[in-house]
Amino acid sequence: MIYVYGDDASDQRKERVIAVAAIAGYEDWWQQVEVDWTARCGGIPFHATDCESDSGDYKDIPHEQNKGMYRDLVGILATSRLGGIGLAYDLVASKKVFPGNVVPVYFRAFADCIVRAASLAENLGETAEITFDISLENEYNAGQLYSYARRMDERLAKWLHPQSRLYPGENLFACKWPTY
Secondary structure: OEEEEEEEEEOOOOOOEEEEEEEEEOHHHHHHHHHHHHHHHOOOOOOHHHHHHOOHHHOOOOHHHHHHHHHHHHHHHHHOOOEEEEEEEEHHHHHHHOOOOOHHHHHHHHHHHHHHHHHHHHHHOOOEEEEEEEOHHHHHHHHHHHHHHHHHOHHHHHHEOOOOEEEEOOOOOOOOOOOO
16 A cells, blocks of 8 residues: 655745646655654644744744754655655646636546546555645535546546545644555
8 A cells, every 4th residue: 555645835925826746656665764754843733834834833943943853854754765756836827727716626636636646546556545634615516526537537547546535724734644
């Protein structure tokens, strides 16, 4: 089994970019990252936006220390055996094609991410179990899209686990990791 953990993001006003990314690997790869990540976080759940902007749990920590933590955590991921999938879409261009509506762009990014996760699983001869931190506004439709994609595409049905887990508003890459 390959475990895939994903997240979505956009600029504050959803005017310039929508991004969907995932990190994937075997359970033992994730367990090693968890050990190193938890030690580096020192008990503080990591939230990239808060760490970068010196807010939330990081408001009383000097900016240079927050930058150092962020850098170290990126290094933990970069030196691990885990792999990444990242997609970003230009909303300015998309609005020219779909005036007034960025929703199709988000679902395109989400769908492309799950297709790439299936390709990874196929290349490794494993099934991919996907867990996604997703915005409340997209949770239902993304879940429906995942189910529909598996039903309509034999390749996706073969390589993607039947159940996706979508968690609105949670940070799956915090110091407390999901249960495998």
